[in-house]
Amino acid sequence: MNEPAPQERPAATTIIFRDRPGSAPELLFMERSSGMAFAAGALVFPGGAVDAEDFAFAASMDTALAVDEAAARIGAIRETLEESGLAIGFRDAPDHGVAGKIREAMLAGEPFAALLAGAGLALDLDRLVPFARWHPNVKEGAPRVFDTRFYLARWMEGSPEPTPDSTENVHLFWATAQDVLDRHIGGEVKIIFPTRRNLERLAPFQSFDQAVSHASRYPVEKVTPWIEDRDGRPSLCIPEGMGYPVTHEALETAFRG
Template sequence: MPEDLTPIPAATLVVFRERGDGPPELLMLERSAAMRFAGGAVVFPGGRVDAGDRAFAATHPGDPDDLAARVAAVRETIEEAGVAIGVDLPDLPAARRALYDDTPFGEVIAGAAFDPAALVPFARWLPHQGVAHRIFDTRFYLARWRDGAPDPAVDGNENSQLFWSSARATLAAADAGKVRMIFPTRRNLERLALFNSFEDAVADARAHPIDTITPWIEVRDGVDHLCIPEGLGYPVTAQPLGAALRA
């Protein structure tokens, strides 16, 4: 397989902030327009698994691929949004700068306990090879934002803005043309819009298998649709291909 088509392990984190008067809000980022992948689109924080993530995972028990992905999700969320999940860092801004300087995760959190159980597996997406110049094998995790934690702050590099919004409100913004949204983000927000609490989302995640989702094209009523499997918790499993943004 050509190197540029080899799937790149990646991870993303859906961070919930509970509200007393409505559905939970999710932390969303808008990618800088100049970014090659999903430029200008709203996404959850996340990115590729790097060598430091794998090195840290290798020193801990459990599935090394899953643990490396959890580390990547946490590291990327610190870098992109200044939010630390599953680890208490006495100087979060300094940790963020160190990660940006490519200091390995294990060195940055030295002396602090890391709790991978703070992340709950939710989904795994792997686009069909040939639809993009790079293919990401992305694991999605759920986590709860800790009350009293420092407010998120955009990195100003890969992302142009961040915001808290319910899944339904973000979908409505996309329908109104206010934000751009790639196909996996939309399908996951539609699923997340079903939940009225973090606990509801966790229960649903545990009730469905984490099968790798690879969308395919299928003709329905004479129109090409981009489709995903039934039975994995997604309320919408097909979208006309012409309306689907595929990064």
């Protein structure tokens, strides 16, 4: 009997930059719990599935963005607050105590939109900069099919240190893109194929503004990897011309989650 095809789900991820004068910016990483079904133990950026409440919230907003784009940005903001305690994408930075209470209430199941309204807070979706969109090909054996939009965001000065939610993630830390790439190549940490390609793309930049300028030169299109022989061995490949300096990796080393 044939196995049912994996269900495709919209998702959103936030790449948070913390600039350091004279040095490469740090990005916020989280280590996923070893018990997770997808990307167990891997280093990822904050984010997760975009849910029905995010779409309803987006439909109620006065924005020029398409509903699916607005919902993805809302999901990225919500997931970042849930998973790290950091409030990004707000019109005005909420008090740390208020943000903490909203986080606790969301983790208890209360809706994000209602919590924001109750606290008198509003979102500024333009604070999230579109960077990439990855959509695995189910025919190529992807273990999970998330249509994931990646956004760049700036760490807000004075924000508290991020803290893990101790459910989906067990450790949060700041590091440069190159640091994590080097640790992955050395076998110290795991990163999935899209994360590695995105880190290679981000590693050259010395600031958030440089990364934003680069992103503005590449319209966001879906990146759908495929398998073909490169250099005599099966490789996982992505298209050229989308801003990625590395566009293929041997299938035997490509961690797909």
